[in-house]
Amino acid sequence: MRPNTTTARVRPAPARRRRPGRLAAAAVAALLAVAPGCTDMYDQPRYEAFEASPLFADGASSRPLVLGTVPRDDVRGLPAVEDRDLLLTGMKDGAPATEAPFAIDRAALERGRQRYDIYCTPCHGQLGDARGVIVQRGFTPPPKYTDQRLVDAPLGHFFQVITHGHGAMYSFAARVTPQDRWKIAAYIRALQLSQGAAASELPAEDQKQLEEAAK
Ligand code: HEC
Structure with a gap:
């Protein structure tokens, strides 16, 4: 008897190695045992979407949003534009659009500059010359x-680069609203013009200012 017990004692190492397999089998068995309980959890006393309810005066179980609640993908704050698809995709007739879905005025450009300075300058630099700090x-x-x-x-x-990202650049869709993406895009145009325009294309009063500055 003794030698046998000793042998058994010497063996625990391989036995221990096998144990995870046994443990897994036990876990599966335990899961199977409780699995039927899952159907009870599935059939909970709750309302299906749009189900009627005698609880509320309007008879609907779906409640309106609490005043002041802001859903993350809120589209209600979007400007009233004719072409909503354009506003959200940047596409027109199957190709990237050449114009914004709303008028770009001074206020829009100012907003674009502000958002650009916040989100884009770290890499693209204030002038868009790719000399950002990062x-x-x-x-x-x-x-x-x-x-x-x-x-x-x-x-x-x-608009699309900001929305989807581009190569090494990540998407800004979660941080910049669609309308702000258009404003940033418009501001990029302003940056391009600011470094590539002929002086003769400037309004007369700016030309004058330029001449005076050069004196
Ligand atoms: C973390 C750095 C970083 C930030 C922040 C960043 N970009 Fe970029 N961006 C890049 C890099 C890197 C590329 C080049 C990606 C590539 O070609 O792999 C790029 C490319 C671009 C391009 C050129 C796409 C093309 O056709 O080649 C545009 C336009 C652009 N970014 C706009 C923006 C705008 C607008 C913002 C702010 C909303 C922004 N980026 C923020 C790093 C950044």
Whole structure:
């Protein structure tokens, strides 16, 4: 008897190695035993979507949003535009749009500049010359906005890059609303113009100012 017990005692190592398998089997068995309980959890005393309810005066179980609640994907704050698809996708007739879905006025450009300064300057720099702080510290440099390819790119392209990201650049869809994306896109156009316009294209009063500054 003794030698046998000793042998059994010497063996625990392989036995222990086998134990995880046994434990897993036990866990599966235990799960199977409680699984039928899951159907009880599925059939809970709750309302299905749009089910009627005698609880509320209007007879509906679905309650209206509490005043002041802001859903994360709120589309109610969107400007009333004719072409909602354009507003949200940047596409027109199957191609990136050449114009914004709403008028770009001074206020829109100011807003675009503010949002651009917050979200884009760390990499693209204030002028869009790809010399942002993160790039100076080693991040993949983006192209300059004054590269001819981007000067020629339709406005919708910028909207889409902000929305979906582009290569090493991540998406800003969760941080920048669609209307602000258009405003940033418009501001990028302003940045391009600010570095590539002929003085003769400027309004007379700006030309005068420029001449005076050059004196
Ligand atoms: C963390 C750095 C970073 C930030 C922040 C960033 N970008 Fe970029 N962006 C890049 C990089 C890197 C590229 C080049 C990506 C590639 O080609 O792989 C790029 C490319 C672009 C392009 C060129 C796309 C093309 O067609 O080549 C545009 C336009 C652009 N970004 C706009 C923006 C705008 C607008 C913002 C702010 C909302 C922004 N980026 C924020 C890093 C950034």
